[in-house]
Amino acid sequence: MKVKFGVVVFPGSNCDHDAYYSLKKVLGYDVNFLWHKDTDLMDSDVIILPGGFSYGDRLRSGAIAAHSPIINDVRKMADKGIPILGVCNGFQILVEAGLLPGALLKNTSLNFMCNWTSLIVENNKTPFTNKLKLHQKIPIPIANGEGRYYVDDETLKKLKKNNQIVFRYSEVVNGSTDRIAGVCNETGNVVGMMPHPERAAESAINPIDNKPSSLIFESLINTIGVKN
Amino acid sequence: LFRNYSDEIIITVFFYKKSDKYIEFLVHVDDQKAAEVEVNLYCTRLLANPIMEDYEFELVPVLSSAGKMEKVE
Numbered sequence A: 001m002k003v004k005f006g007v008v009v010f011p012g013s014n015c016d017h018d019a020y021y022s023l024k025k026v027l028g029y030d031v032n033f034l035w036h037k038d039t040d041l042m043d044s045d046v047i048i049l050p051g052g053f054s055y056g057d058r059l060r061s062g063a064i065a066a067h068s069p070i071i072n073d074v075r076k077m078a079d080k081g082i083p084i085l086g087v088c089n090g091f092q093i094l095v096e097a098g099l100l101p102g103a104l105l106k107n108t109s110l111n112f113m114c115n116w117t118s119l120i121v122e123n124n125k126t127p128f129t130n131k132l133k134l135h136q137k138i139p140i141p142i143a144n145g146e147g148r149y150y151v152d153d154e155t156l157k158k159l160k161k162n163n164q165i166v167f168r169y170s171e172v173v174n175g176s177t178d179r180i181a182g183v184c185n186e187t188g189n190v191v192g193m194m195p196h197p198e199r200a201a202e203s204a205i206n207p208i209d210n211k212p213s214s215l216i217f218e219s220l221i222n223t224i225g226v227k228n
Numbered sequence B: 001l002f003r004n005y006s007d008e009i010i011i012t013v014f015f016y017k018k019s020d021k022y023i024e025f026l027v028h029v030d031d032q033k034a035a036e037v038e039v040n041l042y043c044t045r046l047l048a049n050p051i052m053e054d055y056e057f058e059l060v061p062v063l064s065s066a067g068k069m070e071k072v073e
Helices: A016-026 A069-080 A089-096 A153-161 A211-218 B032-047
Strands: A004-009 A030-035 A046-049 A084-087 A103-105 A113-121 A137-144 A148-150 A165-169 A180-184 A190-193 B009-016 B022-029 B056-062
Touching (some): A046 A069, A069 A084, A089 A190, A137 A211, A148 A180
Parallel strands (some): A046 A084
Antiparallel strands (some): B009 B022
8 A cells, every 4th residue: 555644734834845845755655735724634644743833832832733623633543543753843742632641841951952963763663663773873853942851750651661762862962851852652653753854864964864764754664555 | 702791700810820921811600610610621721731831820700890791702
């Protein structure tokens, strides 16, 4: 089966076109934009919630978008086991919607951070990481002001026990609990991460190594089917 | 919101947190207890994220001079 991506567009999303470009032009997948008020998800096999500043980060980042009409359908798809990836603001939306545990606070520096960093793969069983090696290092950009992942001790224990920590920063970047950069839900089909794989999947814009970031999207082939 | 509220108590809610967010809104309910239930619901579902934020609120009954509320939007 051909893998069909759906990229959700909220008012204020700004990585929706990056995601579209990377998936369609760089990796050659079928991609559709899905407006946040849509109820037709165009038979998408994978849903991407892109980065940006949905609703201008009013109240808290992702708080308003988490109540967008499409989130009801995203929730149903999450229950059905359909792979959902939230990147940056998409991750913030998923935690605000309660689809992922924890919350994202302001970086300890209190600044917006726009840097290259590296991630360590901690779980390569999810639909988005199954082509990556365990403990593999991934060079990847971050771009966020509120990217410090926070969970309480009890939830952290649960995350570790269920193997829900998907990515860790290789060093302390923004003060995240346990250097967590990405987590998944209990069933593993909903993944959220702060760094931007869609901005690192093309060799021209990733001078270090674009392979691992593209493998985050290519992993879907193992879960769903062929590319074309 | 376009009904005649003459027989109801109109309550204004002040909502504030340490992060300097302050929100004021009207709820149309019969009594204080119903107002508390309603406001707590708004706060936990949308206005505050209980994982990282605390909130407090204050209820202030509001009655119009004519004893009824005009159109509120």
